[in-house]
Amino acid sequence: MNFCLSEDQQLLRRSVREFAESEIKPHVREWDEAQHLPGELLPKLAELGVMGVQFPSEYGGAAMSAVDYCICIEELARVDPSVALSVAAHNGLGAAHIAMFGSPDQKARYLTPLARGEKLAAWGLTEPHSGSDAAAMRTTAARDGDDWVLNGSKLFITHGASGDTMVVMAVTDKTKGSKGISAFILERGAPGFVAGKKEDKLGMRASETTEVIFQNCRVPAAQLIGEEGQGFIQTLQVLDAGRIGIAALSVGLAQGAYEAARNYAFERKQFGRAIGTFQSIRWKLVDNAARVEAARLLTYRAAWLKDQGRRMTLESSMAKLYASEIAVRASEDAVQIHGGYGFVKDYPAEKFFRDVKLTTIGEGTSEVQRLVIARQLLAA
Ligand SMILES: Cc1cc2nc3c(=O)[nH]c(=O)nc-3n(C[C@H](O)[C@H](O)[C@H](O)COP(=O)(O)OP(=O)(O)OC[C@H]3O[C@@H](n4cnc5c(N)ncnc54)[C@H](O)[C@@H]3O)c2cc1C
Numbered sequence: 001m002n003f004c005l006s007e008d009q010q011l012l013r014r015s016v017r018e019f020a021e022s023e024i025k026p027h028v029r030e031w032d033e034a035q036h037l038p039g040e041l042l043p044k045l046a047e048l049g050v051m052g053v054q055f056p057s058e059y060g061g062a063a064m065s066a067v068d069y070c071i072c073i074e075e076l077a078r079v080d081p082s083v084a085l086s087v088a089a090h091n092g093l094g095a096a097h098i099a100m101f102g103s104p105d106q107k108a109r110y111l112t113p114l115a116r117g118e119k120l121a122a123w124g125l126t127e128p129h130s131g132s133d134a135a136a137m138r139t140t141a142a143r144d145g146d147d148w149v150l151n152g153s154k155l156f157i158t159h160g161a162s163g164d165t166m167v168v169m170a171v172t173d174k175t176k177g178s179k180g181i182s183a184f185i186l187e188r189g190a191p192g193f194v195a196g197k198k199e200d201k202l203g204m205r206a207s208e209t210t211e212v213i214f215q216n217c218r219v220p221a222a223q224l225i226g227e228e229g230q231g232f233i234q235t236l237q238v239l240d241a242g243r244i245g246i247a248a249l250s251v252g253l254a255q256g257a258y259e260a261a262r263n264y265a266f267e268r269k270q271f272g273r274a275i276g277t278f279q280s281i282r283w284k285l286v287d288n289a290a291r292v293e294a295a296r297l298l299t300y301r302a303a304w305l306k307d308q309g310r311r312m313t314l315e316s317s318m319a320k321l322y323a324s325e326i327a328v329r330a331s332e333d334a335v336q337i338h339g340g341y342g343f344v345k346d347y348p349a350e351k352f353f354r355d356v357k358l359t360t361i362g363e364g365t366s367e368v369q370r371l372v373i374a375r376q377l378l379a380a
Pocket of ligand 1: 089093122123124125126130131132133155156157158159204209358361362363364365366367368371
């Protein structure tokens with residue numbers, strides 16, 4: 001066992017941290033208030049390799065590992081969780097689905113510009129009536145000659161309006177339940193494919209979230225991913241890996257909240273001393289530092305299993321569940337340690353507290369993670 005990051009990984013962490021501090025930190029509040037998805041950042045993120053972290057170099061990716069990916073997402077989330085969410089949705093959902101299950105032609109055509117950061121990916125699973133119970137989706141795709149015709153809508157889609165390439169799950173055979181769901185690649189601008197309402201969100205506001213509508217949207221048969229009926233099985237595998245990204249995001253967010261609280265604790269004086277010298281504040285900081293480290297280890301372990309090509313359904317769910325829940329705690333404690341200053345926008349604690357709630361909801365709620373873990377651990 002070796003718990004040390006390699007020199008390359010330490011360098012990667014430093015590079016992404018410096019980038020986040022210089023290119024993102026000065027704009028965090030402005031982007032949050034305006035709900036601005038910072039498209040101007042994409043070429044710079046692409047230069048760092050962050051838009052195609054784990055994809056093969058033949059498809060324009062940086063060919064890094066899942067552990068490297070966690071380092072990148074962590075460092076972005078430490079400064080702005082909403083930028084990290086967009087990068088994670090691009091890499092870990094839309095682009096990953098094509099990388100994992102697309103044909104060589106589909107990868108050359110669609111994955112390459114995504115991995116190079118020339119285009120932005122989206123992934124459409126959730127619908128107004130189907131969230132946790134994703135297999136109950138109602139969007140349909142009917143075969144018509146050489147095309148599929150999609151009708152329905154998706155909700156809460158990251159980059160639903162700005163995404164260039166979207167992977168969409170739709171029912172192709174109603175009689176087969178989850179085995180009657182297929183995945184398609186859609187391009188922005190296709191007739192009958194339009195973005196609906198943009199959500200006005202509590203947190204993660206610089207990450208765009210919209211409704212997406214399909215009205216007799218024609219998709220050439222060549223844009224079906226894998227075989228008909230395989231879409232739901234593909235989805236579960238995409239989510240197994242995607243959850244490692246949300247776990248890493250939670251670790252980075254918790255780290256950022258912890259650091260903000262620690263710094264403030266030694267700036268703020270009450271009763272003639274820094275509040276960081278009071279035992280109740282020190283214990284909060286210590287407990288959060290320990291929990292962040294535990295979450296990081298769970299997350300890296302799940303990533304390491306992925307890098308070994310081993311199954312990690314259980315480990316990625318445990319990492320996502322634990323990391324997101326300790327991140328909520330770390331963010332709440334950061335607000336408490338800031339007192340009234342934690343309640344206003346001049347300090348970062350307030351934004352971490354708003355952003356963090358997404359981590360226990362997106363890519364499977366905490367309750368769904370517990371169901372997944374129970375299925376793995378407690379099978380009769
Ligand atoms: C900012 C943001 C970005 C998102 N991005 C995307 C995206 O890019 N693509 C995409 O497809 N989706 C996306 N989502 C959707 C997200 O994955 C869903 O919101 C999530 O899976 C929960 O589904 P739901 O909102 O319908 O809640 P529901 O499934 O209705 O759940 C409501 C509550 O019931 C609980 N619950 C449900 N079923 C059970 C059960 N069996 N046992 C116990 N409790 C249960 C849940 O845990 C939750 O507490 C995004 C959501 C947000 C907020």
